[in-house]
Amino acid sequence: MGKDRMSPFLKQCFVTAAVGSNIIGHGCVIGYPAILLPQLLVPNSQIPMSKTAASWLASVLGVTQLLGSFITPPIMERFGRRIAHLAVTMPVLIGWFITMMATSYEPLLIGRILQGLSIGMLSPLRSILIGEYASPKNRGAFLTTVSLTQAFGILFVHVLGSILSWQQTALVCVFFSFFSLIMTIYSPESPSWLVARGRYDECREVFHWLRGEEENAELEEMIHARMVFEKAKQEQKLGRKPNRMKTAMATIQKREFYKPIIIMIHAYVMVQFAGGTTMAAYSTTIITLIMGPNVNPHFWMIFLDTQRFISNTIAVFLINKIKRRTMMFLTGGLCVLSQLAIASYTYLKQEGLLTYDAVWIPALLINLQFFTVATGMLPLPNVIGGEVFPLEYRSIGGSISLATMSASFFLVLKTFLGLVESVGIHGTYCIYAGLLTYCLLVISIYLPETKGKTLQQIEDEFRGRPLAPREIEERMVFQSCPVLTYKRNMSARRLSTPILH
Numbered sequence: 001m002g003k004d005r006m007s008p009f010l011k012q013c014f015v016t017a018a019v020g021s022n023i024i025g026h027g028c029v030i031g032y033p034a035i036l037l038p039q040l041l042v043p044n045s046q047i048p049m050s051k052t053a054a055s056w057l058a059s060v061l062g063v064t065q066l067l068g069s070f071i072t073p074p075i076m077e078r079f080g081r082r083i084a085h086l087a088v089t090m091p092v093l094i095g096w097f098i099t100m101m102a103t104s105y106e107p108l109l110i111g112r113i114l115q116g117l118s119i120g121m122l123s124p125l126r127s128i129l130i131g132e133y134a135s136p137k138n139r140g141a142f143l144t145t146v147s148l149t150q151a152f153g154i155l156f157v158h159v160l161g162s163i164l165s166w167q168q169t170a171l172v173c174v175f176f177s178f179f180s181l182i183m184t185i186y187s188p189e190s191p192s193w194l195v196a197r198g199r200y201d202e203c204r205e206v207f208h209w210l211r212g213e214e215e216n217a218e219l220e221e222m223i224h225a226r227m228v229f230e231k232a233k234q235e236q237k238l239g240r241k242p243n244r245m246k247t248a249m250a251t252i253q254k255r256e257f258y259k260p261i262i263i264m265i266h267a268y269v270m271v272q273f274a275g276g277t278t279m280a281a282y283s284t285t286i287i288t289l290i291m292g293p294n295v296n297p298h299f300w301m302i303f304l305d306t307q308r309f310i311s312n313t314i315a316v317f318l319i320n321k322i323k324r325r326t327m328m329f330l331t332g333g334l335c336v337l338s339q340l341a342i343a344s345y346t347y348l349k350q351e352g353l354l355t356y357d358a359v360w361i362p363a364l365l366i367n368l369q370f371f372t373v374a375t376g377m378l379p380l381p382n383v384i385g386g387e388v389f390p391l392e393y394r395s396i397g398g399s400i401s402l403a404t405m406s407a408s409f410f411l412v413l414k415t416f417l418g419l420v421e422s423v424g425i426h427g428t429y430c431i432y433a434g435l436l437t438y439c440l441l442v443i444s445i446y447l448p449e450t451k452g453k454t455l456q457q458i459e460d461e462f463r464g465r466p467l468a469p470r471e472i473e474e475r476m477v478f479q480s481c482p483v484l485t486y487k488r489n490m491s492a493r494r495l496s497t498p499i500l501h
Contacts, residue, residue: 008135008212015133015210016142018085018183019126020149025092025176026122027153029115033058034283034301035161035169036108049105051417057108058281061116062410068120069402081129081190088125089181092118096174100167118177123402132190135211136218147379151312154280155305162298191219195226256462260388263446264401267381270439272408273432274335274377275369278416279304285417289425290346291362300363304370311374318375319383324451325444328384331376332440336433338369343429350424387450390459 006014037054040047068091076084095114102108126146134142153176161169191210194203200223207219252258271277279286283304284297291300318327342365348354389397419428448461 008210009138011210012134012138012142014183015187016130016145018180018187019129020145021176021180021183022085022089022092022122023126023146023149024153024156025173025180026115026119027150027155028157028173028176029092029095029112029119029153030061030150031154031157031280031283031305032161032166032169032173033281034158034285036166037282038284039166047103047105047108051421053105055414055417057112058416059410059413060109060112061119062406062408062413064113064116065120065123065409066403066406068117069123069406070120071117072121072123072125076125076128076193080193081125081132082184082187084121084125085129085184085187086181088118088121089177089184090118091115091121092177093174093181096170096177100170100174120406124398129190132192133210135215147312147382148309151305151309151374155302155309158283158298158301158305162302192222195222198226198230255464256390256459257393259446259462260393260397261400263388263443264381264385264397265404266439266442267384268401268405269408270332270436270443271378271381271405272412273435273439274373275339275432276308276373276378277409277412279370279373281413282416285420286425287366289420290342290366291359295359300366304366307367307370308374311371312379315375315379319379322451323449324380324384324387325447325449327376328380328447329440329444331372331380332436335369335372335377336436336440338365338372339429339433339436341365342369343426343433346424346429347426350426384447384450387453387458388447388462 033054037057039045040049041051041054072084072088075087091114095111095118098107098114099111102111127143130142130146131139157169157173160172164172188206188209189202191203191207194200194206203223204219207215211219283301287295287297287300287304291297342362345354345362345365349357385398385401416428419431423431448458450458453461
């Protein structure tokens with residue numbers, strides 16, 4: 001890791017690109033059913049299957065990504081971030097190869113299961129990797145690439161699948177994960193993990209390779225904090241162990257704990273039923289049902305994916321300018337209205353009650369819905385999730401959020417085709433609009449304005465009062481403990497919120 005002509009910024013771009021390439025591949029996995037299923041659900045297809053079987057191919061990711069999210073943490077803590085990232089890449093590579101060689105339904109399902117495991121394994125790792133490799137001045141920009149690269153992956157697979165077969169599409173998509181594997185092999189280990197293992201010389205070498213010589217203060221502070229942590233840990237006397245059950249019950253009853261949990265459960269359910277998830281997996285089916293059989297569904301699928309990518313980029317700037325509650329209820333309200341308008345349009349068209357009809361009407365409604373999803377419904381819960389949980393509850397809060405998101409992802413994709421078959425596209429959108437309205441109502445009750453506030457101010461607002469003198473004293477004691485202070489600081493540095501679809 002000697003001197004070379006690459007600047008620290010370019011080196012940080014390289015290690016971030018290794019993560020981003022994997023995320024693009026995962027975006028391809030998420031959008032792949034929109035290419036695969038229409039080709040297999042036609043009469044006399046190469047692999048005949050029912051709509052129920054097809055829905056499993058789309059929705060099984062929700063189950064396996066939840067399982068995968070529990071695999072990575074012990075790997076990255078024991079063996080390092082780099083080994084964990086290499087482990088993440090293997091299932092998706094194998095999944096793509098099984099998919100492209102499949103001649104029956106079972107291999108396709110196995111391939112999707114492995115790909116879902118890979119997505120879940122990367123979820124707790126991707127933001128940690130970027131956060132620990134990147135300089136503080138670049139970290140925010142690099143972290144925004146998580147949602148943008150995933151959106152690009154969905155767009156790419158839909159464009160590619162419009163001109164190639166599902167096997168050829170799988171063959172091309174596998175290269176994103178393969179490139180990530182190669183770049184990860186040539187990437188260094190995380191300095192934060194090296195310092196946590198007491199490998200201070202290696203940490204300094206990697207840190208200087210990534211950051212140059214200008215950020216030595218952060219390096220020495222990190223090493224010093226770890227040394228103090230280790231010394232305090234050795235000197236800490238064993239006291240009376242607290243009753244875990246009582247501690248857990250006391251935590252659950254705290255308003256600053258359960259209110260954020262309620263908010264994020266409803267926010268992530270809202271994300272999945274807003275329409276972005278179903279459109280990623282069933283694009284051509286939805287476009288045909290809403291716009292009619294005479295339109296080119298592949299053209300509109302690519303058009304909407306492009307709009308989503310642009311809207312995600314716009315959202316980065318809007319979220320920094322507009323208050324959280326204002327943007328949540330503005331985009332949420334527009335999303336509900338657009339879904340009700342789509343339901344009304346499709347019902348009236350089905351019943352022959354439209355006095356005027358043109359393709360621009362459903363196109364406008366779908367674009368309005370997609371704009372609200374990409375600018376507010378999708379990115380906002382991830383932003384809010386990083387603000388509403390106090391640091392000491394962020395780990396469990398993130399786990400519950402990820403579990404809720406995976407479960408609702410599975411539910412919406414598993415039930416979509418069945419709902420359309422039983423109540424029609426108009427009935428399905430009415431149900432989704434009802435769920436969104438309910439979620440927005442709950443969020444309006446519990447969510448305070450978080451923009452521009454510190455975590456402590458947000459916590460006090462959830463509690464309904466400032467910290468009492470005794471609580472302040474306990475918190476000062478808590479913060480003065482080197483062991484706990486070190487853990488809190490590392491938790492803050494490695495903040496990661498799941499971002500899906």
